[in-house]
Each structure stands twice: as structure tokens, then as C-alpha cells.
Amino acid sequence: MKTSAAHLQSTQLTLRNLLQITKALSDEQRVRTLMLLEEGELCVCQLIELLGLAPSTVSKHLSILRTAGLIDCRKDGRWAYYRLADGNEAEGCKPAVEWLRQSLAEDRVIQNDRAKRAEVLDSDLEELCQRQRKAC
């Protein structure tokens, strides 16, 4: 039996940093967000549409996920795109996100979110934002 260094050697965290991650994972909207990003990056207005929350609320959730090191941000013109964190910085939380992904594979809410995600990606970004403005 061959020993696999990749499996044995896992990224070390301080209790403080780990708690930042577990606190980030302890909210329904943030877990939904992560599972949505699992399939690829989304911009804030798309997440607003999918989560059904106010822009300021979504922004706050994203800020918490980013501070915990779970997601990264990319600005493109007026839009801000968020994606799951990768690279060395993210090694610490990857196992946690992987656990979420596998455990929730058959959850109704998550599956429903995924279906809506496909729809939202089909529609035009400008139109989506216009619709959201009208709704207020």
C-alpha cells in the first residue's frame, strides 16, 4: 500500500481562521451561494436574483465569504464576478467546500437553485438588472 503525501499533508489553520470559515458556512444563504458558485462564477446581480435578497444583503454575505477565504472577486466594468477561491490561499477551506458539495448533491433546495441558475445564465445581464430595478 502506497502512502499518499497529498492526502496526509493537509493545510494547517489557526482555530481563529477555521472559525471564520465555519461561521461563514453556518448560514443558509451563504451555503446556497457557494453551491451556486461551484458550477462557475456569477455576478452580484445574478446572485441577487437567485437568492431573492436585497443587494446590500447579498453584498454583505459575499464579503463574509471573501474574508473567510472561500471566494474571490473579479471586477469587469460595472459588474463584479465572484467565484470559488482556488490557489494556495484556498487550500485550507477546500476540504470543507468539497464536503458541502458531496453532502448536498441531492438536496432539493440546492438542485432547485441549480436549475434557476441555468435560466439566469440564459437571460441577458442588462435585462436582468433592469428587471431588478423595476421591482423596487
Added chain:
Amino acid sequence: MKTSAAHLQSTQLTLRNLLQITKALSDEQRVRTLMLLEEGELCVCQLIELLGLAPSTVSKHLSILRTAGLIDCRKDGRWAYYRLADGNEAEGCKPAVEWLRQSLAEDRVIQNDRAKRAEVLDSDLEELCQRQRKAC
């Protein structure tokens, strides 16, 4: 390359149940508790000593961990012993606990707790409880 069913097939959770677990993991004292139990069962008065919290507070934390399915309880006379959950019921949260264990292996707080744990296990249970009563 051989596919391993044990790795691919993971226990499914509802979002609701998963959040119960992540909320349980989002508190410092509860994470410390899990890491202490990682090395074997402890009774409540030992945990009171190790965490430095009031009995009622420790009891509440244990209740939250138990409801989430992370730990089990065994009553022996006047004492209640808690241990990490095992068996089928616990499959859902095992990956999470394993992630904690590996990530926190080198954390100062956790290491210090482990050292104290050894001391507490050395001392007599009756004596420990007596000392706690006097402290109040």
C-alpha cells in the same frame, strides 16, 4: 485507474441538517470540545474543567453538538460521558470532523487543551468535582 466507491459515495444530507452541523461547528468552545473528544470520551465535569465555563453553559454546548449528530452520550451512575458519534447516523458529519482534526493539528489552543486533557484524566473524578464545587 480503479474507481473507489468508498470515496465517491458520500452520505447525503438535507440543507437543513447540514446547517445544523455547520452552526454547531461555528463556535470556539464547541470546536474545542470536539477536538478534546477526538482523543476519547470525557464526562461533563471534565469538560467543565477543560473549557473553563459554567456547567449549564457546557451542557448547552453538548446539547447542540448532540442534536447535530456530532456526539453521543453514555450515562454511568452520576456521570454522563460524551464521545464523538460513530456508526451510520454519524456518517454525514464524519468528513467535517476529520477536516477539523487535520486542519487544527498544529493549533496552539488545541494543543494546549490536549495537554490539559492528559492532566485532568490523571486526577480523580471525585476530587475534580469537589474542587469545582468549592470554586463556587
Added chain:
DNA sequence: ATTATAGTTCGCCACATAACGAAATAACTC
């Protein structure tokens, strides 16, 4: 049976947090 005691439950308080709308910011358009 009475008393002592380990643990839990309950009620309370202080503080954290999720939600929103309004105001501020940053970036495009005209």
C-alpha cells in the same frame, strides 16, 4: 427516607448577526 451531588433546563442579559433601505462609491454613457 433523607441528603448530597452530577447534570440539565429555565430565565435572564449582553452582544452578535441577518435583513432592509438610504446614502456613498465606482464605472460606464452621453
Added chain:
DNA sequence: GAGTTATTTCGTTATGTGGCGAACTATAAT
């Protein structure tokens, strides 16, 4: 430069949560 717009920050409010002590429960010892 002025106006438009996607996102963030700030202030407020309602609810959730961690902490404790007091009262309660269950078990053991006398």
C-alpha cells in the same frame, strides 16, 4: 462634466446566541 447604474457601506431593527445563576431532575450514599 452630468447622468445612469452596479455594487458597497452605513445605520437601524428584529431576531439569534453565548454566557451565567437558580431551580429542577436523577442517581448515589448514608
